[in-house]
Amino acid sequence: MIFPRADGELHVRPRSAALIPIAAKVEAGERISRDDAIALFETDDLLAVGSMADLVNRRLNGDRVFYVANQHLNPTNVCILNKVCVFCSYGVRPLAEDAYTMTLDEVYAEAEAARTSPTREFHIVGGLHPKLPLSYYADMIRGLKERHPAVHIKALTAVEIAHLARIEGINTLDVLRDLQDAGLDAMPGGGAEVFSPAVRSTIADRKLAADAWLGVHREAHELGIPTNCTLLYGHVETAADRVDHMIMLRDLQDETGGFSTFIPLAWHPDNTALGREMGLEGDRTGGVDDLKALAVGRILLDNVPHIKTHWIMVTTKISQIALSFGVDDLEGTVVLEKVTHAAGADTPTGLDLNEIVDLIRDAGKTPVERDSLYNAVEEPVVA
Amino acid sequence: MTAVVSRPTAGLAPVDAAELAECASLYDRPLLELGAMARERAPNAAPGGTVSYIVDRNINYTNVCVTDCSFCAFYRRPGHEEGYVLSNEQIGAKIDEAKAIGAVQILMQGGHNPYLKLDYYTGLLDYIKTHHPIHVHGFSSSELDVIARVHKLDVATVIDELKDAGLDSVPGAGAEILVDDVRDQIAKKKIGTARWLDIHRTVHEHGLLSSATMMFGAGESRADRVEHMIRVRDLQRETGGFTAFIPWTLQSDGTGMEGTPEPTASEYLKTIAISRLVIHNVPNLQVSYVTQGPKVAQVALHFGCNDFGSLMMEENVVSATGTDFIMPRSTLVEFIEEAGFEAVPRYQDYSPVRPDLDWYCGCRVCMDRRDP
Numbered sequence: 001m002i003f004p005r006a007d008g009e010l011h012v013r014p015r016s017a018a019l020i021p022i023a024a025k026v027e028a029g030e031r032i033s034r035d036d037a038i039a040l041f042e043t044d045d046l047l048a049v050g051s052m053a054d055l056v057n058r059r060l061n062g063d064r065v066f067y068v069a070n071q072h073l074n075p076t077n078v079c080i081l082n083k084v085c086v087f088c089s090y091g092v093r094p095l096a097e098d099a100y101t102m103t104l105d106e107v108y109a110e111a112e113a114a115r116t117s118p119t120r121e122f123h124i125v126g127g128l129h130p131k132l133p134l135s136y137y138a139d140m141i142r143g144l145k146e147r148h149p150a151v152h153i154k155a156l157t158a159v160e161i162a163h164l165a166r167i168e169g170i171n172t173l174d175v176l177r178d179l180q181d182a183g184l185d186a187m188p189g190g191g192a193e194v195f196s197p198a199v200r201s202t203i204a205d206r207k208l209a210a211d212a213w214l215g216v217h218r219e220a221h222e223l224g225i226p227t228n229c230t231l232l233y234g235h236v237e238t239a240a241d242r243v244d245h246m247i248m249l250r251d252l253q254d255e256t257g258g259f260s261t262f263i264p265l266a267w268h269p270d271n272t273a274l275g276r277e278m279g280l281e282g283d284r285t286g287g288v289d290d291l292k293a294l295a296v297g298r299i300l301l302d303n304v305p306h307i308k309t310h311w312i313m314v315t316t317k318i319s320q321i322a323l324s325f326g327v328d329d330l331e332g333t334v335v336l337e338k339v340t341h342a343a344g345a346d347t348p349t350g351l352d353l354n355e356i357v358d359l360i361r362d363a364g365k366t367p368v369e370r371d372s373l374y375n376a377v378e379e380p381v382v383a
Numbered sequence: 384m385t386a387v388v389s390r391p392t393a394g395l396a397p398v399d400a401a402e403l404a405e406c407a408s409l410y411d412r413p414l415l416e417l418g419a420m421a422r423e424r425a426p427n428a429a430p431g432g433t434v435s436y437i438v439d440r441n442i443n444y445t446n447v448c449v450t451d452c453s454f455c456a457f458y459r460r461p462g463h464e465e466g467y468v469l470s471n472e473q474i475g476a477k478i479d480e481a482k483a484i485g486a487v488q489i490l491m492q493g494g495h496n497p498y499l500k501l502d503y504y505t506g507l508l509d510y511i512k513t514h515h516p517i518h519v520h521g522f523s524s525s526e527l528d529v530i531a532r533v534h535k536l537d538v539a540t541v542i543d544e545l546k547d548a549g550l551d552s553v554p555g556a557g558a559e560i561l562v563d564d565v566r567d568q569i570a571k572k573k574i575g576t577a578r579w580l581d582i583h584r585t586v587h588e589h590g591l592l593s594s595a596t597m598m599f600g601a602g603e604s605r606a607d608r609v610e611h612m613i614r615v616r617d618l619q620r621e622t623g624g625f626t627a628f629i630p631w632t633l634q635s636d637g638t639g640m641e642g643t644p645e646p647t648a649s650e651y652l653k654t655i656a657i658s659r660l661v662i663h664n665v666p667n668l669q670v671s672y673v674t675q676g677p678k679v680a681q682v683a684l685h686f687g688c689n690d691f692g693s694l695m696m697e698e699n700v701v702s703a704t705g706t707d708f709i710m711p712r713s714t715l716v717e718f719i720e721e722a723g724f725e726a727v728p729r730y731q732d733y734s735p736v737r738p739d740l741d742w743y744c745g746c747r748v749c750m751d752r753r754d755p
Contacts, residue, residue: 012419044431044723046685047422051415286721287678288685317648317679324414324649362647364413 008059012051019048026052026299029059034243037300041239046288053295053307053326060305061328065365066374067356069381070121070154071114075140076101079127080163085204087193087235089271091127101129107140114148118353118381121372122148124155125190128163134175137164138182145183152185152372158216158227159191159208173219180223186372187220189228189263195248196241203235203274214252221258226373229259229304233293234267234285235274242293246300253303260374261306261329264293266313290314291325298326306374316359323363330356357382390562390610394577398613406609409657414649421656421687426666427724434684434719435667435729436691438712439488439520440481444469444507448494450525452570453639454559454601458494468496471510478515485712487744488731490693491521492556495529501544504530508549512752518744519549520731523556524582524593528574538582542589551748552731553586555594555629561611565603569640580618587624591748592732595625595665599654600633600646608654612661619664626733627690628662630654631671648679652686659687667733677710681722690733691719691726 014023022036032040040049078099079091092099102110111122122144141153156164156179165172176184193203195210208216217227229249233242246262253259266285269275275284285293298307308329311319319330353369360367369380391397409417427433445468448458459466469477478489489511504522511519522530522545531538542550559566561576574582586593595615599608612628619625632651635643646654659668669690672680680691694712710718719726728736732746742753 011413011416046682046723047415047418051419054413054415285678286718287680287682288722290678291682315676315678317676318682320648321414321652321679321682358644359647363649 008055010048010051010055012047014048015045016043016048019043019045023048023052026055031302032299034240034247037243037246037296038239040296040299041242041292046291049292049295049299050325053298054324056298056302057307057326057328063365064328064368065323065360065363066306066329066368066370067331067353067360068121068370068372069118069353070123071111071117071119073107073110073122073124074126075107075124076126076129076132078129080130081128081159081204081207083273084206085193086273086277087203087232087267087269087275089275094130101132104136104140104143108143108147111144111148114151119148119151120370120377121152121154123188124153125157125160125188128160130167134164134168134170134178138178141179141182141184153183154186154188154228154372155179155184157188157190158213158220161187161216161220162208162212172216173223176216176220176223176225180225184225186260187217187225187227189230189259189261190265192230192245192249193232194237194241195245196237199235199237199241203232210248214248217258218252218256221252221256226258226260228261228263228308230263230265231293231297232265232267234289235269235278242296243300246297250301250303253301257303259304261308262297262301262304263308263310264290264297265310266290266293268313285314287314287318287321290318291322294322294327295325316355320359320363323360323365330360353382390564390607392563392576394575395580395614398610398617403606403609403613406613406657406661407606409660410605410653414653417653417656417660418686421659422685424659424663425668425687425689427689432689432724433727434689434691434722434724435727435733435735436715436719437487437693437729437731438485439490439693440477440486441490441492441693442469442474442477443493444474444491445493445496445499447496447498449497450495450570450572452573454569454598454633454635455639456637461496461498468499471507474507475510475515478511478517482515482517485728486517486694487728487736488518488520488551490554491519492523492554493526495526497529497533499530501530501534501536501541505544505548508545512549516743518551518731518746518749520552520554521550523554524579524586525557525574527553527582527586528578539585539589542585542591546589546591549752550591551744551746552591552626553583553593555583555596555625555627558596558611558615559598560601560603560607561597561614562603562607565601565607569601576614580614583624584618584622587622592624592626592746594627594629594669597628597630597658598633599630600643601640602643609657609661612658616662616664619662623664625665626731627667627669628658628665629669629671629692630658631674634674648675651675651679652683655683655688656686672710677714677718681718684719684722684724690729691715 078094082091082093161175165175220227269280269284306329307327309319309322309327310331357367369377446459447466531541563576583593597611632646635641667690668688669692670680670683670688716726730746737745
């Protein structure tokens with residue numbers, strides 16, 4: 001891939017002395033430290049942080065902004081962690097009134113939407129169902145591939161992979177091999193939450209721990225399955241927790257190079273146990289914090305090629321502004337997003353591709369429709 | 384870039400074409416660079432600076448209006464069954480509710496209702512100052528124009544009478560885009576650019592402060608917005624009576640302009656930053672969290688804005704379009720502080736609230752009413 005010539009200039013000079021050496025490192029293309037990243041979260045100089053992230057991004061991606069026409073499939077909301085992950089309002093216990101589990105035929109029926117829309121990717125995640133076997137998912141992937149051979153399949157978080165390994169009594173590498181044989185192209189980055197043991201024991205006690213989460217991704221990368229990585233922010237974590245989390249991702253990426261994209265996810269408290277306990281509702285995170293999570297991610301994760309803004313969580317307005325704060329990937333058309341909307345997000349559940357392209361152009365960037373693997377598609381839907 | 388032309392405006396000399404082009408070209412600069420230029424010129428530029436806000440209540444005394452603006456979802460024609468005029472007692476009760484939560488002013492605006500005579504307004508103001516004293520920020524220039532025309536009075540006389548009866552300051556609404564070609568498209572029956580500016584000049588000459596708004600995204604060009612800014616800046620050079628500039632985006636749902644695409648968030652941030660640069664002589668620049676949402680409003684504080692506007696206990700006009708952001712005071716303060724600023728409650732003249740003051744408002748006009 002040929003990157004355009006780097007434009008080495010920061011658009012904004014930092015105002016505070018503390019940021020000047022960090023900005024110098026960024027301009028020189030040097031890696032920033034843990035302390036540097038914490039300073040970037042703690043500063044009030046939002047524009048300087050944004051400008052550093054913008055410079056890192058322009059060097060990597062020029063003025064291109066990627067988007068993918070995708071469809072979310074959430075096969076079940078039954079989750080054995082429904083009491084454990086107190087930040088989530090999506091998972092329910094197996095006998096709950098609103099519990100649902102789709103048959104494969106129901107999944108295929110929902111996926112038929114891909115025939116009348118320009119879908120290039122299925123994004124498949126769900127709860128940890130105590131009974132659904134590995135074969136359910138392998139068959140689903142195989143069936144979707146047969147029906148929609150041109151659509152990439154990005155399915156199952158590390159947490160779901162580890163759950164399948166446990167209930168099948170096999171190791172995670174074998175689960176991944178099985179799914180790859182069935183046609184799995186890539187894996188989403190969910191379930192990372194925040195790696196800090198203190199935070200994890202507060203918001204997701206007994207959920208797959210940091211080492212195990214990273215271990216599944218390491219195995220996926222070794223099999224040649226690209227994955228994403230995430231950070232769920234805006235609940236009980238500190239700036240240091242965020243930075244330590246990102247550094248663990250950066251370390252694994254130095255080893256494997258298998259992460260495509262880092263996606264900070266803004267926590268939504270509505271209808272969650274944690275939200276009730278903290279007395280919170282509505283948008284928990286401010287626009288400044290949303291932009292900082294993205295921008296610091298861009299600067300710190302210098303070895304991850306793409307940073308994605310998830311407009312479902314932060315609004316389309318903030319996502320568009322983020323394109324000037326180091327972000328090069330705008331979450332695409334999402335058909336039937338359920339997880340964040342269960343937690344009170346009042347964003348639309350799908351954006352028209354024309355609207356995405358307009359937002360990107362209006363931010364002064366060049367829209368590039370991509371597939372799951374960040375290849376520009378030959379015939380973009382919006383010319 | 385499209386060619387920049389200044390538009391003919393009845394009764395006013397055209398703005399300088401070279402300056403217009405230069406200011407409009409600011410839109411071609413990177414967003415963050417514009418933000419950095421703007422924030423350096425904001426009064427809260429120093430790190431840890433202040434961001435002000437006002438606790439107040441909107442009272443829309445009537446929704447009856449004969450002006451038929453295509454961007455408005457609030458008004459009702461005379462005779463419509465949903466038309467209303469609030470009684471003095473209803474307004475008094477609303478003021479008491481507002482004062483109970485710490486409001487320091489009411490923003491009183493309504494439709495252009497030709498059935499309301501000057502004595503309605505003076506009677507209402509007198510009633511408020513006698514029974515429910517509070518700062519009255521009220522009657523935008525187009526309302527003042529309607530009152531003057533109904534009575535065949537000049538607007539200076541109307542302002543005199545209203546000020547005597549208790550009017551303390553004038554909101555900057557109704558400016559829309561101060562370019563007649565644009566106004567003819569969206570608000571043909573509303574006062575023109577020259578008249579809007581002239582009424583504000585008169586308001587200032589009578590010792591009252593006012594603000595200036597700009598509603599953009601109504602089909603105007605970027606150059607039209609800049610022309611609007613230059614008009615405001617030039618009047619400010621003459622009078623010094625504008626306290627703040629308040630740009631906001633058209634919300635078209637439920638209006639005759641439904642479907643008009645709203646300017647994007649990047650365009651909004653560029654526009655406020657350019658406002659700060661062009662209108663360098665008006666001290667305050669207000670975010671519009673009602674139209675942008677709290678997240679973008681918070682970000683806008685880093686693009687030259689230093690005021691978060693009003694808590695708006697009641698807001699009928701924008702919410703009639705379905706756009707509805709009203710937040711508790713603690714949330715608003717938290718938003719300002721999270722953005723890195725100190726939140727300071729203010730009066731309508733942008734001076735900080737004095738909690739120990741033995742009078743309903745500390746602005747100069749209100750203090751003059753205490754110590755004439």
